[in-house]
Amino acid sequence: MSIEKVVIPVAGLGTRLLPATKSQPKEMLPVGRKPVVQYVVEEMIHQGLKKFLFITGRNKRSIEDHFDRDMELTERLTESGNAELLEELDYEAEGVDFFYTRQSIRLGWKTPAGLGDAVASAKDFVGRESFVVALGDSIIKSGAYSGLVQRLIASHVRHGSCCTIAVCSVPHDEVHRYGIVKPKGRLGSDFEIEDIIEKPPENEAPSRFAVAARYVFNPEIFTALEHTAPGAGGELQLTDAIRILLKMGHTVRCLKLKNDETRYDIGNPESYFRAFMDFALADPKYGYLIRQYLQKKLREI
Ligand code: G1P
DSSP states (O other), rough: OOOOOEEEEOOOOOOGGTTTSSOOOOGGGGEEEHHHHHHHHHHHHHHHHEEEEEEETOOOHHHHTSSSOOHHHHHHHHTTTTTTGGTTTGGGGGGGGEEEEEEETTTTTTSSSOHHHHHHHHHHTTSOOOEEOOTTEEEEEESSOHHHHHHHHHHHHTTOOOEEEEEEEOOOGGGGEEOOOESSSSSSEEEEEEEEEOOOGGGGGGGGGEEEEEEOOOOOOHHHHOOOOGGGGGGOHHHHHHHHHHTOOOOOEEEEEEEEEEEETTTSSSHHHHHHHHHHHTTTTHHHHHHHHHHHHHOOO
């Protein structure tokens, strides 16, 4: 089975990053040289995905502009001898298609109804195929390109799972920020789960394995989403739909991030600052200067 569709939800309000996100999407905040969502798209392209659906919302138009071909900019860069910059901008050349749909505000709601509702808007795009969900506010960085999504897909197919989730271990005091899984049976790098809970308090978390923003789903998730009631934060949670899949008797498995893979969740200021620093320090051109600057600064404290 080849999977070529990916759904990228980018409709969240980014409240935790205000005021930076008052009029711009958090997914467009720069991390090092690129906006967050560009890392997500590049990761998916490297993993062989071809058809992208962004689930957008209010104030998210700059994401569409970012992935659109800009002929004026192309001409300007070519004329000024900066054509090499185009390589980092030319997504059409990769043979991928970008589609956009807007997560409409449900009747009776004041804000978008949550991640579950966002993914539900991908139903027509997905049809009867399995597909990937990559959250647009999380970067997965890997040392040697180890292909997380391809590993997820391979596991999904091998085990005939209905849903396969990337997870990573988080400290106890961070479990309340994530979806936390309850493993079933033996724990390997790839394991089955019996439950999943969205943002549990520390004393109720069934493990420290947190959902790491990449998933593979069969279309049955849309049936589960139709039966999902508001959960944590009063939102329709994707995690609760996965719970319904488990109740329906479907197999849900998880795959642990490898040691050379790091998940950066850009959703709060601390993790955003960390991500920015790591990427700035690793920059091939400016990293050395930033390292020198930081060393000097730290000596002054
Ligand atoms: C979402 C999911 C959560 C997951 C997290 C990963 O939460 O609901 O299960 O662990 O993304 O980044 P959010 O960050 O939207 O609150």
